[in-house]
Amino acid sequence: MAEEQKTAPVQTRKDYTSDQGVRWCPGCGDYAILAQTQKTFPTFGRKKEDFVFISGIGCSSRFPYYMDTYGFHTIHGRATAIASGVKLANPDLSVWVVTGDGDGLSIGGNHTIHLMRRNMDINILLFNNRIYGLTKGQYSPTSELGKVTKSTPMGSLDRPFNPPALALGADSTFVARTLDRETKHLQSMISRCYEHKGGTFLEIYQNCNIFNDGAFFKYTEKDTKAQSVLWLENGQPMMFGAEKEFGIRLNGNVPEVIEIGDKWTPDDVLVHDETDFVLASMLASFTSNDDFPEPIGVLYSVDAPSYDEMLIDQIDGATEKMGKGELDSLLNAGDTWVVE
């Protein structure tokens, strides 16, 4: 988050809605994410010309066309790298990357992890539908093992990435997860990203109703949701279930699910601490693990200087020390001599 520049007139969702017709399949989870983004941005009180959306290629990567901000729909996998250039060129901008599980983790995986380790002050929204939507249904690096798709008619052979685990492994300073269908939570996570100083990684489970329908229904549909989702809140015990009747406990250093009742009380439940790396790694390991609920919310958030900030400091420091560079002295540097 670069320095906030407050602006007088109050913005509305309309201010962030471009004139382009939205072209996703009816029912696609992308609509909800777009809507929540357009609703949340006006609350930041920031001049809208300061926002830049950069995307790669994929259904999700069409996103920038629909936001009435500066936008660049670039090439497959390179959004994070292009965004880095935008941010470094002008650190006053608020830069957002919209990417998919293919765009950001398959072809673009390297740029994504490097952006994280650098703690470049850029917000990554990764729309994870566990499929390649745009190219019509091949499996992606987040598809479950054995998945039958166009390119794997007999089932895929790759174990999937666990995006928060990867982000933690790449030393991201902010790792969170949300769901397309949870409008309020989605909004709050977008706000958290905006507020975080440094790079953020927000994985958004997104339903592709055409090629991978229902991939996350377990976490969004009424009948299964309560038992299946662990809503993370900093400083709060990790409890879940319709009546919050379950909790996570550490048995030595091994996590286990407990039921509150005779044997266990809420005091036995582990309390979430967003700044604890080992805890975050443990939570990440719950992903798609049937023994545990799916962690949703901020898994990890710590402060660290951002690359862009340090670059500006370095420039300021050098300028102070050596004086502002003059073209003339640059040209005339080194050993010179005069021919008359």
Added chain:
Amino acid sequence: MAEEQKTAPVQTRKDYTSDQGVRWCPGCGDYAILAQTQKTFPTFGRKKEDFVFISGIGCSSRFPYYMDTYGFHTIHGRATAIASGVKLANPDLSVWVVTGDGDGLSIGGNHTIHLMRRNMDINILLFNNRIYGLTKGQYSPTSELGKVTKSTPMGSLDRPFNPPALALGADSTFVARTLDRETKHLQSMISRCYEHKGGTFLEIYQNCNIFNDGAFFKYTEKDTKAQSVLWLENGQPMMFGAEKEFGIRLNGNVPEVIEIGDKWTPDDVLVHDETDFVLASMLASFTSNDDFPEPIGVLYSVDAPSYDEMLIDQIDGATEKMGKGELDSLLNAGDTWVVE
């Protein structure tokens, strides 16, 4: 590790020594790694024509030229991807990738993490000298923040990768670390890689005495080594120090260093379990962390089916189910008609 094929004649180091003159700088840590590899391979009892070394570009990537096995010195960053093709084409081969911190984690980072998540049965030896050797001394993605190098005359601005953490985040099934100067340990780690079924990731701290001399002296030199290195052994308590007078303990889920004596006994010390992901993540977080000793040894090792193995199974299954494909039936598939 593909099925072992025992071979009669006993091999020696010479069998693995090619006729090419070795061209590293005198004193380079690469020599030691080469020597130990050449010494360890004969102990595997494997036909030497089954070994393939694939490398990218970098000082370390010259490695294949010196091994008298099949070898391919490819292009920068792509060794892991090329090795995947070798292994899939012929899963009976024992495939080894030699790469550097630049080759394998900068330009080649994506292929490296994808190889890991796929658990491709390939052994990655990452020579980490925390510098670009071949291109004469730019900082690498493992160089410490603030490092002054050719390309960062005022200090680098990137936080480094922690390679074991990244490997764990990418779901590697085997993550280990060793040191160029610890010949026995190096040998044992190479053997462990060979024995592991599935992909292995071995980070080798390697001294580049020209561009980054002494980067790991803390862990290799007599006066500091004992206090600075945590030698990991499965099932053993995590103790270190000249007299093993220190240990790692879990305080809740937070690790801390304790001194054995009045307050603590060896029983308080955490026992290493190579199959515990959360523990491994914790150990990885000790990397270059002054509060903790540097973990050396196998951080993590679990079994999982390898991609190449599953591919063969899938082919066998399909062949069994559909019968071995016949060209004639392929040509004549679908709706056909005859013109007389």
Added chain:
Amino acid sequence: MSKNFEQKDRVVIRFAGDSGDGMQLTGTRFTETSALFGNDLATLPDFPAEIRAPAGSLAGVSAFQLQFSSQDIHTPGDEPDVLIAMNPAALKVHLEDLPKGGYLIVNENAFTKKNLKFAGYEENPLEDGSLDSYSLFSIKMSEMVKHSCEGLDLTPKLVDRTKNFFALGVCFWMFDRPLDPTIKFLEKKFGKRPELVEANTKALNAGFNYGETAEIFTTRFKVDKAELPPGKYRNVTGNLATCIGLAAAAEKSDIPLFYGGYPITPASDILHQLAAWRNFGIKTFQAEDEIAGIASAIGAAFAGNLAVTASSGPGIALKGEALGLAVIAELPLVIVNVQRGGPSTGLPTKTEQSDLFQAMYGRNGDAPIPIIAAQTPGDCFYAAYEASMIAVKYRTPVILLTDGYLANGSEPWKIPDVDSLETFSANYMKNSNGDSFQPYERDKETLARPWAIPGTPELEHRIGGLEKEDITGNVSYDPVNHHTMTVMRAEKTANIVKHIPDTPVYGESGGDLLILTWGGTYGAARSAAETLLDDSMKIGHCHLRWVNPLPKDLGEILIKFKNILIPEINYGQLIKMIRAEYLVDAKGLNLVRGRPYSAGEIVHAAKELV
């Protein structure tokens, strides 16, 4: 009531509707049926860019055109004789191509206020007389299928989805085609959902019956079987033919096939298809990106496989560096580029021929690679087979250029006899004959180096991307050696000319004009040549199969013509190669519109030139 049958040589029919209307499926069914019937035919699917546009919008219109004929034809036809428009947007987009008097069949129920507005119509064209100059058949298809599906346990939405089969039924009636193959197809496709089989079959029948009974149609058409060379036929798209060609090469040569690639339109189907043939031992690997795709293929080639990677424009751009490695390592490798509209992401679903230069030069250094281009959908089989054979024989990467039009288009394909295919084999090096092994010692005839694969005892050796010493393959920085090797690589590619037969010239072997083409422009150019020759013009048509090296007799052919016309769907690429090589003042036809030329456009350009 019986209707008249009008005899026709050829008919062009275009199905157009919303992306959700199943036009590709409808067109494909008509194609398959006509193929089975025995027509010659050619197709042109034309779907919107990858994103699903809102239903009813202009951006969401999907179309499928085919020409079927009792004669030998080469293109999907210039203008449609019959246009089926399933909604106002489809009408809006495609009407301009329908000549006056053409048949226009529309789904009247789709012409709602909302849809009309979406398509930008102020008035309903079905009512304002603006379609008076066409033979308009306005049919309430949605209503019809509602009736035909009455009693079935289906949602109204699913019922409405059958209307494309109604339209297909009408067309089958019009051109007197049997319904059976389509009913069988439905049974196979929806086997698990019998209610869908029934609904669609009912809609199909309803459409056919509607033609039969309704008073509105006065004519039916007969398009007889084509006089195709005798043999067994099937209908293939270019991508399918490419896959069969690769698989056939692997089977004939007994070299295991490996495919490494990353999905991209319009090449993805190659991965999909090959992945389904596991029982042939074919290995497919969906890599993390295009670089890993080609890299894995290079690894597989090193390990002794017939290695293939395929992609399209931007994906091929990413492979450039690795292609250079394949060149210097001198390993067999087939790289398929299913070309699409560029530059950059460009027009992903449209066809183009603009990657010829990328194939020639898209990598660092002097790094020659032989290039073969397929000319029709069915020819993709032969081109893929030949590319594989040359790759293996000469130990070299070979680029196979196809394009979106060939890849998705289809034609009746005479199934080749397995034995008629030229055999070739890996000729892996087996031992070093006691001498020390020299990885860059060449075959005198082909200049190929030995293929000594890991696992072979005593042939352990190392290769790499640094310049290699002649014969030994050791790293060499020697200036003279570098020149020697540069020349060697150039000559190795040039040497493939030996393999290329004399170039046939269609029509006159000399005269006023030679039309020179490569790749998918073949069909339109051949049709144009036929027309021009019918007009008694002194012209010839020469089509290049190998673009690099150019055939040895091409120079002699060129000088026999006063003018040379090179139509390409790019801004001028082959033309530059021809001018540079032969110093002839060839002229280009370069309309870059993401679609194939019509024969008429080439005829026109030819007449302008002469």
Added chain:
Amino acid sequence: MSKNFEQKDRVVIRFAGDSGDGMQLTGTRFTETSALFGNDLATLPDFPAEIRAPAGSLAGVSAFQLQFSSQDIHTPGDEPDVLIAMNPAALKVHLEDLPKGGYLIVNENAFTKKNLKFAGYEENPLEDGSLDSYSLFSIKMSEMVKHSCEGLDLTPKLVDRTKNFFALGVCFWMFDRPLDPTIKFLEKKFGKRPELVEANTKALNAGFNYGETAEIFTTRFKVDKAELPPGKYRNVTGNLATCIGLAAAAEKSDIPLFYGGYPITPASDILHQLAAWRNFGIKTFQAEDEIAGIASAIGAAFAGNLAVTASSGPGIALKGEALGLAVIAELPLVIVNVQRGGPSTGLPTKTEQSDLFQAMYGRNGDAPIPIIAAQTPGDCFYAAYEASMIAVKYRTPVILLTDGYLANGSEPWKIPDVDSLETFSANYMKNSNGDSFQPYERDKETLARPWAIPGTPELEHRIGGLEKEDITGNVSYDPVNHHTMTVMRAEKTANIVKHIPDTPVYGESGGDLLILTWGGTYGAARSAAETLLDDSMKIGHCHLRWVNPLPKDLGEILIKFKNILIPEINYGQLIKMIRAEYLVDAKGLNLVRGRPYSAGEIVHAAKELV
């Protein structure tokens, strides 16, 4: 004892030794001193491929050649007049270039049994008479420096390392050069280790004094100052000049400079140099790979910076796809390719001109990019400046081609007057004048589109890699629009021809032969032309600065000559462009040896042709 001074117009001197012997430093010191003295000069560093070979091996030999002169010269010289060989390997590698009678100075102490064997000598050439035909000066340099450093607290190893300064001292004496600048240099370099300053200074003096007192030298040489145009001079390498050019462009235009790139030989120094200029506000970003390098630059360009990326052959290959994005997005961007030997990893430390075609065509689709090539080390400044200016003015990526020879070579460079540099500015779009903003509405003169950067109120807009609609920049799949835009992009590049001045022809403006060159071949060709003109041949030399577009008057120039010779360090690239464009039967000189042509080779080829 005073020695005779022999007057010379020009001298070529080559320092050769082990990689560890500091030959590059020695050569650079001689260069700087001669430059300060006022000679014209040109240099050719030649270091081994990146890996440090074992001390004393042939592979480890490093050399530095320079020509210095009292006249205007263009090359580092064909053959050395003086060869300094610090060990047997250096002698072995370089002796063949020394003409009979040439001066040969060797470090006798290095001719040990071990070193001799390492270099492949059976006998000691200093003793077996095989060097009789040269003027051999065999000096026990190692012994000498041991004496000169006596009493200093230094290890024997460090003492021995000073022997290159001894050799330099001998050369300074031979050519009557002052020691002062080198002593100052030593003080600066080793400031923190005074013992090293002292040791090296002592060695330098010892060498000089040895020349003065030893009986063995009979002659000294005088090479007067050159008559260079008046002005202030400094010595620059090509890479340094490129950096200054980029920084100057940024300063003059007041557009912040952004550099995104990844290290690669021989381009890395551009990153190193620019990174040191933080106080100019220059931002450098060492990306994770070349793709991220150019991608970050594209992002910075979008955000309003003067964005630059640089690499060499294989790295440029990786940038192809992103280059296409820059083309379609029509953003200013400078891409520097410091060419090296290819294909693939090839010869990383050697020079070559084989990436011209990659620059022209190394990406998918029709994606034209203007190309400018620098001709001498100092000219890299102007070429970089001009590339930046054109990129900004025309809103286009521009490729700047230099090469390893230019990049590492140096020459005296007349420092330009800041005010003499053509000014240009960003002309960012400031507001939309009340109308809705059209990101692809063009300037009539340049065809440039507006540069409206994030942060500007009311100009929010979206661009991307899909084909754009003319004027609005919206995504468009319209066939005719695609053709329009394809033509527009081609014309936008062609239009830059306006900016290119008339092409000067050196020598005759018509006649028997035109030598046509581009890039680093300039110097050798100009020297050759001088020689040929001295021989009264009717020849001209024409050098291209812009390779794309080609200058408008080139056709007229070409037809005035009977023969055209195009020397390139590649297997024939510019020649193909010229033949295709002008249909002239140009001939190539194509020796691909990883090193620049000598003037003599071009003279020879020219004489053969005429």
